[in-house]
Amino acid sequence: MSQETAHVTAAGRRLEYRWIGPGPQAAPTLVLLHEGLGCVSLWRDFPDRLAAATGCGALVYSRAGYGRSQAISLPRPLDYMQREGEAVVGPVLDALAVRSAILVGHSDGGSIALVHAATDGRSRVAGLxxxxxxxxxxxxSVRSIAAARREYETGELRARLRRHHGDNVEAAFRGWCEAWLDPDFRRxxxxxYLPRVTAPTLLIQGEDDAYGTTAQLEAIARGVAGPVETLLLPGCGHSPYRERPDETLAASARFVRAIVGR
Known part of the structure; x- marks a missing residue:
């Protein structure tokens, strides 16, 4: 598996990305949108495995301030997920000539995927x-993020994240943490956005997720206009693709193949 990355300029930022498998003229593209502390490398081999299992290409990119993408200034605005979904994902896909996209989002990336599917991406997003x-x-969520801040400041989390984010580590962590812990973020x-999401959606969550309850999935399933499937994984926390990779891959690949088959 090659982890070599390139850079693309979109929405005024120079962003790190990987492309796996066939190009956008040959097949639909899986677009992987990372979590609040994620980046290209933290997806590990999941994009490669999902691309191989579906015949799709896969685009993985690091948002500004993450991984080896362009640095940002803090603080992140409290509506950073809405801004990313409405004004950044589309230009990234345009810059790389993506025609038909299946968005694969984790945590913050899942939220960004919903915003994009409801706004700029309605004509291009075939599934989520x-x-x-x-x-x-x-x-x-607030309690778990406060605990993560303590681990970052006094434990080994900063060193672990630096291996993936390099000089962006402070922006990556503080931008996420300080937004979620801002009292105004409770609102x-x-x-x-959900009623404007018409693409088929697969929801996957660990039963032991420390960052959110199944109320999130219930709200999405109730709110979107398109068909929804839900998978709850026992013995799994916040990162299904890392903690239960085989089950997550199997469910995701089946769902994607059904969309591609249509």
Whole structure:
């Protein structure tokens, strides 16, 4: 598996990306949108395995301030997920000539996928695979992020993240953490976007997710206009593709193949 990355300029930022498998003229493209502390390398081999299992190409990119993408200034605005979904994902896909996209989002990336599918991406998004997405702020999320901040400041989390984010590590962590822990973020809510999501959606969440409850999935399933499937994984926390990779891959690949087959 090659982890070599390139850079593309979109929405005024120079962004790190990987492309796996066939190009956009040959097949639909899986677009992987990372979590609040993620980047290209933190997806590990999941994009490669999903591309191989579906025959699709896969585009993985690091948002600005993450991985080896262009640096940003802090603080991140509290509506950073809405801004990414409405104004950045589309230009990235345009710059790389993506025609038909299946969005695969984890955590913050799942939320960004919903925003994009409801707005700029309505004509291009053929489906969504969302792992541990969130559409409103829960107390369990705030508690877990506060615990992550303590681990970052006093434990080994900073060193682990630096291996993936390099000089962006402070922006990656503080931008995510400080937004979610801002008291005004308690009012953050994406449910108004959901009725405009018409693409088929697969929701995957671990039963032991420390960052969100199944109320998130229930709200999405209730709110979107398209068909929804839900997979709850026992003995799994916040990262299904890392903690239960085989089950997550099998469900995602089956769902994607059904979309491609249509």
């Amino acid at each position: 695979v969302l792992m541990a997405p969130h559409v409103f702020c829960e107390e369990v 953050w809510n994406l449910e108004g």
